[in-house]
Amino acid sequence: MNSRPSASPATLQDVAREAGVSLATASRSLNGSVRKVHDDYRQRVLEAAARLNYSPNLSAQAVAKGASSTVALLVSDIADPYFSSIAAGVIRAAEAKGLIVTMAATARSSVRELELVRALRGQRPQVIILTGSRLEGPPAHDALVAELQAFINTGGRVVLISQRELPFSTVVVDNYLGARALANSLVEQGYRRFAAIGGARALMTSTDRLSGFADGLAEHGIAIHPNHVARAEFTRDGGYTAGQHLLATGITGVQLVFAVNDVMAIGAMSAFRDGGLAVPESIAVAGFDDISTARDVTPALTTVRVPLEELGSRAVELAFSESDSPANDVVTVGTTVVLRESSPAI
Amino acid sequence: MNSRPSASPATLQDVAREAGVSLATASRSLNGSVRKVHDDYRQRVLEAAARLNYSPNLSAQAVAKGASSTVALLVSDIADPYFSSIAAGVIRAAEAKGLIVTMAATARSSVRELELVRALRGQRPQVIILTGSRLEGPPAHDALVAELQAFINTGGRVVLISQRELPFSTVVVDNYLGARALANSLVEQGYRRFAAIGGARALMTSTDRLSGFADGLAEHGIAIHPNHVARAEFTRDGGYTAGQHLLATGITGVQLVFAVNDVMAIGAMSAFRDGGLAVPESIAVAGFDDISTARDVTPALTTVRVPLEELGSRAVELAFSESDSPANDVVTVGTTVVLRESSPAI
DNA sequence: CCGAATTGGGAAAGCGTTATCCGTCTCCTG
DNA sequence: CAGGAGACGGATAACGCTTTCCCAATTCGG
Structure with missing residues (x-):
């Protein structure tokens, strides 16, 4: 053939x-x-x-015109639904502008990330979009900033997603406000006594959500007892461990446990169930992100929806709106509280 | 800054x-x-x-050398975990070969797909990888084949993932064998009376899995009663509908329902539960694919793992192994049965 | 030692485009 | 009907790189 x-x-x-x-x-x-x-x-x-x-021949066009028509996207792991949703948004927005997206995965290694930025720079893309947290040692960090700055100095654009730490334009999720809104909704549902599960103290995402939640409760004169806050890895297993920990240290009287992300919430749910506590009858649970699994677990998980695709498309838009004023803008996208069976009204 | x-x-x-x-x-x-x-x-x-x-400047290099170092990947929807896993495999394998991956999403439209193939061809990629089913009318189909053939005639490579219908090299999942193995395992678990939920008759994936399952049962002298086979859309909602249908037409005595994919299985689980049947106590359920949600639903879903990442990496490898003999090879990847709580031994 | 290989730098010819510049031709104005 | 102004086609010079091809300087065999 x-x-x-x-x-x-x-x-x-x-x-x-x-x-x-x-x-x-x-x-x-x-x-x-x-x-x-x-x-x-x-x-x-x-x-x-x-x-x-x-x-x-696009390459030849790029050479002749002195500008390619690509957008480079760097993610930690494309198989992760969080990043793949963002990628979908980036692709959609880029296609609308007639741009082609090239993607690479860093596997959460900042060394790899640096290499990839270097390689992608060779494409002379219109924009480089970075997303995914770096567990960086400062040296790699500086080299990365230098490389990106060099890219900008030669006419490129850089947009970050969800990381305020670097000196570039950024699209961020309003974690604080989302968590606060969730707290308010839960109080409205009748809940009064809470526990919380967070990630590492250094993780901005985790601390923002935790403090938003606490502030939301504070508006109603409610506080979380320090003993009722567990910290663990930002994963399902971390959630499980934290759930066990709460169980062990005693959470009598607590009506609802808020985990700073859905996978941890799901892990915690398992821990509670394994520990003999029925969800939501004995203890309610809420998460954050609204990953697709949140709808499918039993009971379906109450959470805060983060518009991931929008994060991606906004990043592309930010890159081009910026063209006139290359400032380090910050675009904040809002969230929506989604109440489901894991936190029935009481 | x-x-x-x-x-x-x-x-x-x-x-x-x-x-x-x-x-x-x-x-x-x-x-x-x-x-x-x-x-x-x-x-x-x-x-x-x-x-x-x-x-x-990679573009300039490509022009000078007459060959770019990119791989083009076309998927239906990158946010879908099925495709994002495949993409992860493609990216991994491509990076290992020093190639950059450019991605585009067809949104399941064959018109869009054709446009994108045309556009991507301009990149002069080393390979174009296509994945995701087409709900094609034949005209678009022919144009697509023509376009791909033109690409091959000018020195390009084309690899398809999971679609034997087109005359190009392909990586496929051994759906038949996987379903047969699942049937055997379930019989071993003690199950004897089954129902099944499939997709549209035209969907090769669905029919292969159904016939593999039937043949696996047949080895033990078991058959599925024709009335105990429901067909619906290949989605979660389709599964729910099919589940309701089975409930309505009566499945007394049936011990386990096999759905041809996980999302349908999860939909069916909801339908059963809503209809008053406890899973797995009153009825067991099994799916196919092992999407990540399968582990997180309650009860965790018994299924057949499809090595999605491997599908992607194999596609890249196939493209390059092919370089000497540009035949239309077919690589088949195997599956693994994963028994979980939704089908306890009885 | 002498001529023949061998080594390795530099000039320049591409690669497939776009963009600049130069004509020619037509059309309009007074 | 002269003369200026648009239109619009065609050469040709970039664009940033690779890859001949050429040639001077070495090395080496006899």
């Missing part, structure tokens, strides 16, 4: 010859140029191109 | 000048060339490059 395995693709020169016009005319008729070309010529060229199955 | 907003990136010419050597020498020292260059010269060039923060 595969006929001639190789023969070079038709070039613009071929098309011009086939149409009996000059290279310049062919170029002008195939891409929007400022210059007009007569309809009959243009027709001839278009037909010739179709006949030869011509497809313009 | 953003110093000079624009100045063009350093070129190889700049590096050569800075190092006081010719363009040719600079090129030869910065990329592995056949030709050797004296260590002192090479050192000078390397230092100059570092000083200028030089990063080779």
